[in-house]
Amino acid sequence: MIKLHGVSKSYNKGAVKAVDNLSLSVKPGEIFGFLGPNGAGKTTTIKMMVGLLQSDSGTITINGYNIEQEPLKAKSSLSYVPDNPEVYEKLTGLEYLNFLADVYRVPARIRKERMERFLQLFEMTQAVGDLIQSYSHGMRQKIVLIGALLHEPEVFILDEPMVGLDPKSAHNLKEYMREHCNQGKTVFFSTHVLEVAEKLCDRIGIIRRGQLIACGTMAELKQQAQNEGSLEKIFLELTEV
Amino acid sequence: MNLLTLIKMQLNVSFNWSALKWYAKHDKKKILGGIALVIIVIASLAPLYYFVAVNFFKTVFLSGYSLGQPEFVLTFAIVSVSMLVLIFAIPFIMAIFYFSRDLALLVPLPFWPREIIGAKFITVVIQEYLTVLPFMLPALYFYGTGVRAGLYFWLVGALITLILPIIPLTIISAAILVLMRVTNLGKRKDLLRYLGMTLFLVAVLAFNYFVTQLETLSQEEIMKLIFAREGLASLVSRAYPPALWATRALTAQGAAALLNLALFVALTLVGIMIMLFLGDRLFYRGLIGGDEVTARKDISSDRLAKGMSQVSAPAWAIAKREIKVLVRTPIYFFNSIGVILIAPLAMFLPLIWGNALEPILTMLSAVRPLYLNLGAAASIALVAAFAPAASTSFSREGKQFWLSQVMPVAPREQINGKIIYSLLLSLLGIPLVFLASVLLFHWNIQELILISLVGICLTLPSITVSLLIDLLRPYLTWPNPQVAIKQNLNAVFAMVATGGLYYLTYQFAMYMMHRQFSDLLIYGGVAAFALLLAAIPYGIMVRIADQRFREIIAP
Numbered sequence: 001m002i003k004l005h006g007v008s009k010s011y012n013k014g015a016v017k018a019v020d021n022l023s024l025s026v027k028p029g030e031i032f033g034f035l036g037p038n039g040a041g042k043t044t045t046i047k048m049m050v051g052l053l054q055s056d057s058g059t060i061t062i063n064g065y066n067i068e069q070e071p072l073k074a075k076s077s078l079s080y081v082p083d084n085p086e087v088y089e090k091l092t093g094l095e096y097l098n099f100l101a102d103v104y105r106v107p108a109r110i111r112k113e114r115m116e117r118f119l120q121l122f123e124m125t126q127a128v129g130d131l132i133q134s135y136s137h138g139m140r141q142k143i144v145l146i147g148a149l150l151h152e153p154e155v156f157i158l159d160e161p162m163v164g165l166d167p168k169s170a171h172n173l174k175e176y177m178r179e180h181c182n183q184g185k186t187v188f189f190s191t192h193v194l195e196v197a198e199k200l201c202d203r204i205g206i207i208r209r210g211q212l213i214a215c216g217t218m219a220e221l222k223q224q225a226q227n228e229g230s231l232e233k234i235f236l237e238l239t240e241v
Numbered sequence: 242m243n244l245l246t247l248i249k250m251q252l253n254v255s256f257n258w259s260a261l262k263w264y265a266k267h268d269k270k271k272i273l274g275g276i277a278l279v280i281i282v283i284a285s286l287a288p289l290y291y292f293v294a295v296n297f298f299k300t301v302f303l304s305g306y307s308l309g310q311p312e313f314v315l316t317f318a319i320v321s322v323s324m325l326v327l328i329f330a331i332p333f334i335m336a337i338f339y340f341s342r343d344l345a346l347l348v349p350l351p352f353w354p355r356e357i358i359g360a361k362f363i364t365v366v367i368q369e370y371l372t373v374l375p376f377m378l379p380a381l382y383f384y385g386t387g388v389r390a391g392l393y394f395w396l397v398g399a400l401i402t403l404i405l406p407i408i409p410l411t412i413i414s415a416a417i418l419v420l421m422r423v424t425n426l427g428k429r430k431d432l433l434r435y436l437g438m439t440l441f442l443v444a445v446l447a448f449n450y451f452v453t454q455l456e457t458l459s460q461e462e463i464m465k466l467i468f469a470r471e472g473l474a475s476l477v478s479r480a481y482p483p484a485l486w487a488t489r490a491l492t493a494q495g496a497a498a499l500l501n502l503a504l505f506v507a508l509t510l511v512g513i514m515i516m517l518f519l520g521d522r523l524f525y526r527g528l529i530g531g532d533e534v535t536a537r538k539d540i541s542s543d544r545l546a547k548g549m550s551q552v553s554a555p556a557w558a559i560a561k562r563e564i565k566v567l568v569r570t571p572i573y574f575f576n577s578i579g580v581i582l583i584a585p586l587a588m589f590l591p592l593i594w595g596n597a598l599e600p601i602l603t604m605l606s607a608v609r610p611l612y613l614n615l616g617a618a619a620s621i622a623l624v625a626a627f628a629p630a631a632s633t634s635f636s637r638e639g640k641q642f643w644l645s646q647v648m649p650v651a652p653r654e655q656i657n658g659k660i661i662y663s664l665l666l667s668l669l670g671i672p673l674v675f676l677a678s679v680l681l682f683h684w685n686i687q688e689l690i691l692i693s694l695v696g697i698c699l700t701l702p703s704i705t706v707s708l709l710i711d712l713l714r715p716y717l718t719w720p721n722p723q724v725a726i727k728q729n730l731n732a733v734f735a736m737v738a739t740g741g742l743y744y745l746t747y748q749f750a751m752y753m754m755h756r757q758f759s760d761l762l763i764y765g766g767v768a769a770f771a772l773l774l775a776a777i778p779y780g781i782m783v784r785i786a787d788q789r790f791r792e793i794i795a796p
Contacts, residue, residue: 052794071787072649072651073649080647087641088566088644091562091565094545094549095562098551102554108550108551111549111552112550
């Protein structure tokens, strides 16, 4: 479902290597957690996966489509939720959702049913008629999430999705992620909340200085780190210089 | 000490010093490209400035000189520049004081409100020199060299030029500080912005009215003024009395000069003090009001169901998004739609007030209908060309550009959406042509249709070349919407490029007329030529769009 092969990206004409020869794959039906310290290259990797940044080398395939060679097909299969919910403040929530449904070509009947479901799930029904500029950070995060779910993507990519969400919405999102994967779809998300990653993810990848230093199920990570402790302990041990 | 740090930081942020230094060190290409762009802008505007503005001031000086009133050029420049600052800085001050993104950072810091206001005010003053210098330099030069002024004149001239924008800016700042607090409309930021813009419009029209009233004085009054000492200067400075003090500070002798200079400087200082005093008492209260959120209104199930069922094609959805964001962001609204509606009004009203319409109409009645109709079509296009709606279309997406990059809609289709939106905006010029027809020219329905069709065709080259320019160098990192549209060089480049395309169209029309083609063929030829010109930038855009959408890094 997601395949990265030898992906590299550097800034300042090669002076800073943000992502260094990264390869990983995520299978259908899998929730993949992407961890790493600040500045490790998580957001850069995600931005390359969704077409916001061009990689210097390597290939990225989403649902069988190369993001650079068949960008529209790849983008039609994925949904992206950024770490900072920057959306059109001058649209109402409803207008924003309709706009996304239009660009993802979601038919009228289906979009209505899905909007109702997700608005209810994230308790946004009452606020959807207001301008987004009046939303709190968490509400913006929720409207971006709902917009991303409208076309029920094959691949759901989220950058720090829990930040700003209230406990109930965070719980609902986790439930939805599991349900989504049970249908054979894929979730890829970055997070700093290690407990969430430990409980929710089928597999976890840890990146440091642009390189994938560990990848696998919790059991495999424990084996790689030769540490029977929690994910937090493993993470700290692996990312220590 | 803290205040100096704050001022330094504000100047740094406003003029991108740190970024420029960083690029100078790490990315010389970018900095050289930036310098080249500035040179291109100056070079393309310089001839226009020289032929129109510099020659105009020379004429004003010579006219005053021949009447024994050489100082008139100085009063005229001081009044003009002060009025311009007074009018054009209203939305600017409003945006800088109340809607800058750094306020959330600054307010919790240990500063007095007056310090924040003062630091922001200094950056505004410096930016206003771009308005002041083009007026003051030629006026000072022609007067100074014309009367062979001494060192005192040049020194005081420099001082007055430096402090000139401060009085009008303090007037606006004080008015906005009071308005934000007293009207207590802070929680409705946008309403306030529209109010500011309305003030702006009233000020423009009042200025127009004032200017036309000058022109309609009786012969006797004019003669009196011409021969009175400082007659013209006193008349013009009625609109802005401190201008007379500044003029006398520059032109009078001995103690009189110093006294007038002292008056002008004192008024400037009083203005600053009043603004800072009001800043301390009113700024935070108006500002905090602006962050209050209104109570949420529940959406009815009917409205919700209706809203959820509206389906649009992607290009049309993009056009709708552009229009909604434009209409709901006052700065954008005013600078695009406002310009389309105000520019013709600002042109017509002075003519009506000045009783100048009749002779013009008589003159136009003798003009061949073809010329008049093509002129009307061109006016639809020209009015649209002055609105930076297309030339800042990508830039205005700013931090939200990521959405355009990740959505599964081909960049070509997104461009089509932006063309549809720009075209819809330019259609606003058509009702004005209809109005002109009812009031003035009495065109028949065929002519109106013809004018509208040719007008629409003529707007297309401006739209496509403007979009192309903005696609090539979108400015996405703006700190507030004012900067996105008003300090965006793409708008200037687009105007220059549009000017070039319209010049070619004009030459083509003249060629067809010269060859004595039939009127209908000329209309068709001009429309076809415009479409051809529009197709070139469109073709380039379509070719490069995919690559550009991949290359652009959303902030």
